[in-house]
Amino acid sequence: MRRLSTQDQNFKQQFADLLAFETVNDPELLKTVDQIIADVRANGDTHVLALTQKFDRHPAQHFSDLELTQTQLKTAFDGLDDEVRQALEMAANRIRSFHEAQKQDGWTYVDALGNTLGQKITPLDRVGIYVPGGLASYPSSVLMNAVPAHVAGVQEIIMVVPAPNGELNPLVLAAAYLAGVHRVFTIGGAQAVAALAYGTETIPQVDKITGPGNRFVAAAKRAVFGQVGIDMIAGPSEILVYAEGKNNAKWLAMDVLSQAEHDTVAQAIFITPDEQLLNAVAEAIEEHLANLPKAEIARTSIANRGALVLVKDRDEAIALINQVAPEHLELSLDDAEQMSQEIRHAGAIFMGRYTPEAIGDYCAGPNHVLPTSGTARFSSPLGVYDFQKRTSLIMCSEQGVKPLAKTADILAQQENLDAHARSARYRYQ
Amino acid sequence: MRRLSTQDQNFKQQFADLLAFETVNDPELLKTVDQIIADVRANGDTHVLALTQKFDRHPAQHFSDLELTQTQLKTAFDGLDDEVRQALEMAANRIRSFHEAQKQDGWTYVDALGNTLGQKITPLDRVGIYVPGGLASYPSSVLMNAVPAHVAGVQEIIMVVPAPNGELNPLVLAAAYLAGVHRVFTIGGAQAVAALAYGTETIPQVDKITGPGNRFVAAAKRAVFGQVGIDMIAGPSEILVYAEGKNNAKWLAMDVLSQAEHDTVAQAIFITPDEQLLNAVAEAIEEHLANLPKAEIARTSIANRGALVLVKDRDEAIALINQVAPEHLELSLDDAEQMSQEIRHAGAIFMGRYTPEAIGDYCAGPNHVLPTSGTARFSSPLGVYDFQKRTSLIMCSEQGVKPLAKTADILAQQENLDAHARSARYRYQ
Numbered sequence: 001m002r003r004l005s006t007q008d009q010n011f012k013q014q015f016a017d018l019l020a021f022e023t024v025n026d027p028e029l030l031k032t033v034d035q036i037i038a039d040v041r042a043n044g045d046t047h048v049l050a051l052t053q054k055f056d057r058h059p060a061q062h063f064s065d066l067e068l069t070q071t072q073l074k075t076a077f078d079g080l081d082d083e084v085r086q087a088l089e090m091a092a093n094r095i096r097s098f099h100e101a102q103k104q105d106g107w108t109y110v111d112a113l114g115n116t117l118g119q120k121i122t123p124l125d126r127v128g129i130y131v132p133g134g135l136a137s138y139p140s141s142v143l144m145n146a147v148p149a150h151v152a153g154v155q156e157i158i159m160v161v162p163a164p165n166g167e168l169n170p171l172v173l174a175a176a177y178l179a180g181v182h183r184v185f186t187i188g189g190a191q192a193v194a195a196l197a198y199g200t201e202t203i204p205q206v207d208k209i210t211g212p213g214n215r216f217v218a219a220a221k222r223a224v225f226g227q228v229g230i231d232m233i234a235g236p237s238e239i240l241v242y243a244e245g246k247n248n249a250k251w252l253a254m255d256v257l258s259q260a261e262h263d264t265v266a267q268a269i270f271i272t273p274d275e276q277l278l279n280a281v282a283e284a285i286e287e288h289l290a291n292l293p294k295a296e297i298a299r300t301s302i303a304n305r306g307a308l309v310l311v312k313d314r315d316e317a318i319a320l321i322n323q324v325a326p327e328h329l330e331l332s333l334d335d336a337e338q339m340s341q342e343i344r345h346a347g348a349i350f351m352g353r354y355t356p357e358a359i360g361d362y363c364a365g366p367n368h369v370l371p372t373s374g375t376a377r378f379s380s381p382l383g384v385y386d387f388q389k390r391t392s393l394i395m396c397s398e399q400g401v402k403p404l405a406k407t408a409d410i411l412a413q414q415e416n417l418d419a420h421a422r423s424a425r426y427r428y429q
Numbered sequence: 430m431r432r433l434s435t436q437d438q439n440f441k442q443q444f445a446d447l448l449a450f451e452t453v454n455d456p457e458l459l460k461t462v463d464q465i466i467a468d469v470r471a472n473g474d475t476h477v478l479a480l481t482q483k484f485d486r487h488p489a490q491h492f493s494d495l496e497l498t499q500t501q502l503k504t505a506f507d508g509l510d511d512e513v514r515q516a517l518e519m520a521a522n523r524i525r526s527f528h529e530a531q532k533q534d535g536w537t538y539v540d541a542l543g544n545t546l547g548q549k550i551t552p553l554d555r556v557g558i559y560v561p562g563g564l565a566s567y568p569s570s571v572l573m574n575a576v577p578a579h580v581a582g583v584q585e586i587i588m589v590v591p592a593p594n595g596e597l598n599p600l601v602l603a604a605a606y607l608a609g610v611h612r613v614f615t616i617g618g619a620q621a622v623a624a625l626a627y628g629t630e631t632i633p634q635v636d637k638i639t640g641p642g643n644r645f646v647a648a649a650k651r652a653v654f655g656q657v658g659i660d661m662i663a664g665p666s667e668i669l670v671y672a673e674g675k676n677n678a679k680w681l682a683m684d685v686l687s688q689a690e691h692d693t694v695a696q697a698i699f700i701t702p703d704e705q706l707l708n709a710v711a712e713a714i715e716e717h718l719a720n721l722p723k724a725e726i727a728r729t730s731i732a733n734r735g736a737l738v739l740v741k742d743r744d745e746a747i748a749l750i751n752q753v754a755p756e757h758l759e760l761s762l763d764d765a766e767q768m769s770q771e772i773r774h775a776g777a778i779f780m781g782r783y784t785p786e787a788i789g790d791y792c793a794g795p796n797h798v799l800p801t802s803g804t805a806r807f808s809s810p811l812g813v814y815d816f817q818k819r820t821s822l823i824m825c826s827e828q829g830v831k832p833l834a835k836t837a838d839i840l841a842q843q844e845n846l847d848a849h850a851r852s853a854r855y856r857y858q
Contacts, residue, residue: 083839087839087840088840090832091840101538102548109530111794117527119795119810122773137844139843139844207807222651222654225651225654226662228807229808233655250855254848254851258852292847293845293847294845294848336824337824344554345820348820348821349822349823351545351823352824354826354830355823355824356852358837358850359834362836362841363840364546364823365546365823366823367821370821377636377658378637378657378658380820381819389808390809391777391805391810392777392778392789392795392796392799394778395766395779395781396784397783398783400783401785407516407788408787411516411517411791411792412790412791414600415566416723417687417690417723418690419689419717420790421787423680423683423686423785423787424787427783
């Protein structure tokens with residue numbers, strides 16, 4: 001695993017190179033995706049079925065074979081081991097509690113002129129949740145997308161999940177049941193995104209599509225953005241662990257690996273001012289890798305994109321963290337809460353030695369859909385906010401409008417918008 | 430102007446056709462914009478200067494000629510007529526007051542297990558505001574973008590505004606001064622968006638770009654989305670006016686025209702259950718058009734995309750309004766507030782007969798950057814929210830983490846993520 005020190009002569013460049021990661025906009029991919037979207041718009045169910053048979057080798061004969069019933073979801077849920085069902089329930093309950101705290105009410109106030117101003121909050125009518133199938137089929141993602149939508153008050157939640165060869169992870173269906181997903185279609189790829197964005201004979205058009213997917217899904221989401229809302233275009237997973245003081249190197253090493261095992265292009269960075277700890281963590285990572293099922297993925301990830309970084313002090317670490325704007329940040333030290341106040345950019349901060357990132361992936365409560373690739377500079381974890389929208393409210397009184405109408409008249413004239421000016425003028429003259 | 434009635438046999442189709450509007454993704458445009466972005470990334474200031482000389486016929490010799498000083502902004506502000514300056518100040522103050530009400534604080538709570546959960550709110554570090562130059566140079570847009578950024582606590586607000594032939598609207602500069610814009614560059618187009626998104630030798634890289642622009646700007650914003658945040662891709666302006674009861678047809682007609690005068694593809698729709706009022710408004714529109722400076726634009730707009738719609742009753746109107754999800758909605762009736770509660774989708778609702786849409790464009794207080802083309806189904810007016818982001822906070826206690834860690838362990842094993850499971854297991858075993 002790469003070692004860097006802020007004392008290195010060319011540290012700045014080395015660190016910048018470490019962070020550089022650009023998803024290539026493959027023109028062929030975009031063309032393929034645009035064609036799929038156009039074909040789904042033109043031929044609806046028929047084309048979605050054909051692509052699902054082709055790409056997913058799904059045995060469905062009719063489009064209706066691609067929809068699951070609530071009974072199928074319930075059967076999956078009822079079939080779970082007690083231990084797993086209880087774990088899933090605890091996760092759902094904690095995610096729900098946290099997101100309940102995000103709910104916002106509208107408000108109005110009356111200004112000094114007697115005019116009422118405010119905003120109302122309305123849930124989205126219908127949303128689509130994309131859940132990856134096959135290798136990366138995560139029941140936790142079902143909860144993290146569907147529960148906030150439910151808490152927001154969305155009336156209809158439609159889930160799509162590809163079923164390669166017609167096979168599905170029962171835990172994904174159980175999670176859909178638990179989270180109150182209304183309809184489930186076993187479709188995926190750009191065709192699923194297109195079907196949700198434009199609707200087909202069977203699949204109703206949604207207002208927003210959330211959830212992660214492969215590059216076809218990401219490209220399709222970008223293409224339909226505007227037609228529907230989308231959450232974000234997620235990049236590879238990231239963790240940045242900062243530690244100082246008394247720490248267990250084995251714990252920290254496993255925390256680092258917990259993101260590295262996701263993906264060969266995931267990014268795991270460990271930062272400390274303690275060279276002895278740095279050495280111990282490096283050693284523990286090697287030890288863990290010796291018997292980790294996903295050792296090969298993790299090894300590639302840390303070799304390509306990982307780093308152990310020695311800093312002079314905590315201030316240097318804070319500057320680096322704000323430069324990275326990591327998706328997941330662990331602060332493993334005594335006064336983590338105080339240090340967290342200096343962090344301007346991070347998706348989620350895990351504070352103290354008893355808060356491994358992994359609990360955030362499943363059951364801490366906050367969302368695990370977080371901004372990646374430095375986008376925490378300007379974007380936020382998925383939340384109830386993503387499933388509601390605001391409408392501004394303005395109601396003027398006959399007297400109260402007059403000063404406003406005069407001002408609007410004057411400014412509209414400056415902008416050469418005469419109908420605006422006259423429309424305002426009617427209300428004060 | 431097109432007349433429709435919900436009693437028409439093919440009304441549903443006619444109304445759907447009226448709303449249909451698709452911005453074509455011109456592949457040539459996208460190619461041009463991608464090339465401009467690549468060139469600005471490669472050659473920075475030099476390329477931005479060259480394109481500004483070429484496209485804007487700007488007389489600048491050096492890149493430094495393209496930056497305005499705070500003194501230039503102040504001079505523009507000091508040079509305003511008293512009446513205009515006061516109008517601008519009133520607008521800025523009212524916009525500030527409304528957006529102050531949007532400010533949110535972070536929060537934390539301690540769960541039953543003794544773990545702390547919450548979220549912190551942080552302003553974006555640096556944002557870029559795109560202000561169109563030339564024909565559609567709107568000082569009001571400067572206020573509507575810069576004031577919320579300021580209220581949110583953004584440390585550096587960078588404005589770009591093209592100056593065709595080196596000429597600028599002094600009111601735009603005055604508004605920038607009043608709104609506390611930190612730096613202004615007289616550049617525009619895709620090159621300005623690229624410069625803000627990636628930075629050049631002189632222009633610092635921003636975290637988010639907001640503000641409207643032409644199709645090059647819109648395509649560039651879509652292309653850099655992910656590298657930076659963007660607000661939205663705005664479509665043509667829209668108004669939907671619903672009226673019943675005692676109303677002044679001339680007022681309503683001018684309100685309709687106030688959006689029609691923006692753009693030949695703007696959309697103005699008038700809905701009423703009162704046929705007499707419908708006739709009177711139709712007549713008043715023709716009268717107004719006879720002496721409106723932008724009559725030609727407005728005439729094209731209402732001919733192409735406008736409609737007068739007769740409904741049976743208010744419930745029918747509510748259903749149509751929710752189908753349109755209009756950017757601007759006027760409810761000109763006695764109990765507008767009650768009716769507004771039935772509206773699920775609109776950018777802003779103007780209630781009562783003394784609330785013309787035009788005051789919302791300038792000085793009511795709420796933002797005039799609103800979702801268009803039906804995107805109010807899933808998106809919101811620009812606000813303080815756009816210039817802040819959330820970070821999740823999680824801090825477990827040594828005892829409190831145990832049940833969570835066990836749950837994470839169980840679920841991570843189900844997802845075959847062994848490092849996740851082991852990382853959690855360390856905290857409870």
